[in-house]
Amino acid sequence: MLQESVFRTMDLPPSDRFDAWVQRMGSTHAPMRLSTDHTADYRGHQRVIVLGEVTVWPATFDPLKFHRTAKLVRQSDPETYHLSLLLKGEGAAVWGRRQATYRINDFHTNSSSRSWEVATGSDPVTIVGVELPRALVPVPGHRVDRVLGGLISGREGTGALLAQILRQLISDTRPYRPSDAPRLGTVVADLVTAAFAHAVDDDRSLPPETRSRTLVLHVKSYVRRHLGDPDLTPDRIAAAHHISRSYLYRLFRDEGLGIAAYIRDQRLEHARRDLSDPDLRTEPIHAVAVRWGFPRAAEFTRAFRTAYGVPPSELRERALVSRERARIADGRAGSVDAVPTGCGPSANDTPPASAASW
Template sequence: MTTAVLDESLFRTWDLPVADRFEAWTERLGRTHAPMDLDSDRAADYRGIQRLIHLGDITVWPATFDHLVFRRTPRLVRSSDPEVYHLSLLRRGEGAASWGRQQLAYRIDDFHTNSSSRSWEIHTGADPVTVIGLELPRALVALPGRQTDRIIGSRVSSREGIGALLAQFLVQLVSDTGPYRPSDGPRLGTVVADLVTAVFAQALEAEQGLPPETRSRTLVLSVKAFIRRHLADPELTPAGIAAAHHISRSYLYRLFQAEGTTVVSYIREQRLAGARRELADPALRTLPIHAVAARWGFPRAAEFARAFRTAYGIPPSELRARECGPPARR
């Protein structure tokens, strides 16, 4: 006899045809939180896995997925707002979010808060991320909306206080839902709602200002995400990057100096890494090397060849032959 368990479902993009994966992932996340515009440099063969665990009106969703850009635009907010708070417990990877001029870097094992009623943009890092997401109707938070809205978009520690209790509860829940029955779902949801309310209440008493070093790290993540989105533009320059972030070029240079590199070096490294991935992809074996170079912001083939050899010790053609084998005979 099968034992009844919590209402839970599993979605994996690799169960679908390659061409359908990213669109299906976009639709899945749109139903999970709220409609969003999604983009990814891995969209051609997107890899993502998500479990949905329903606890009454609350949803918990552990997930691991490739690089992703989430955009909740003012138009989408106006057209569809389920009025939910979102919390993400980042377990692996990196990311950053922006709400106009407000920006925040995502840190592992901290909660990051959001709302379907606000427009925002989130960028994850180049490597896959693992999160435990939580969707909670605003009406279930037993605090005045004006107060909770003050901390939406902020970061809440999961290493101390009530945030640690909430994190422990969620980690334990997603690791094994077997002991729970369907009737336990709403009761567990009540526990989650009470913990989130307590977390918000505690956060409202905390210092809201971020130290300068934290703001700097957040800005660096935002700048790096901007650079990765514009790598194909051969006109990508430090001056344009600084202007897009409302900072001076000298301050931009200092930010990257603190990272042990330069803006120009970071751009080149990211472009070369992208080109290397495509040259090693058998599916792109027939795409000319100069076309790969142009896709990654190297309009001059000779310059690309020199930079590639300097970075990897071999010419692009040799890397492709080694990774993909000789061209097919006709």
């Protein structure tokens, strides 16, 4: 599991909550002046995920105004870039005479080395913040300054790829080992760099390794979106990305992969997930195979057995038996640990606020 910390204002006395949130925001990005109409009982929830030199922090919080003043910049500047992917709510930013209103799935951008103001809307917002040292972004600083305070779309191009990776990362950090953190940080930094370079129309400033790694991520995303197409071939993938087939092979060889093997492995893994899903247990196996790009049943069964050591039907049966045993075990544990009649909360008691919300 990745290194992660969690902060909730609701764990503190109401009178301490807003001051604690101000301190938390200052340590996450840089010292700022914050103001809100909710100081009496401020609600905020933040996770901080450390990826080497890059930090990702999903957060939900009450309406807030941020102001990074010129004086605070002079007093303390960690020299970082910041991006916020807006997932819920709305807001606006002011950079001198420049203004921007951001919407869901937009990235707002700023720098700890500049003064700025940001105000969220009247409802709580949910964002995914990204902090990374300016030194990790090889696009010239004076060029990046031209787009800071503006928006980068998270719905198309490199921005969409960055948003997809951030969403996947924050959804569950358990599959990753601590040793994965620096590599994931490099992926995020490369995509931020490519997004900035695209915004200033300066792809030439990207180091060759950054361009290559970013292109591989785009290719992988394209493959995952077209897994169900049995005609997904290296030639088609290369054409879609305006590169030669030999260059495509070289990109994946440098990653220690083969493009054909990557397609096959992704198809098999998606098929395995569907066959392990009890909600899909009545769907014919051949239908699952066709959905993930295996139109010929014999070919699918052979590839599946080679990858997982058992035929698809047996893996489905094992998954269903395992799920049923877990359900029965949970039922037994619940009956043993059940609260005796008359000792539980009354119908008039108010349940606590959902931890998923705050």
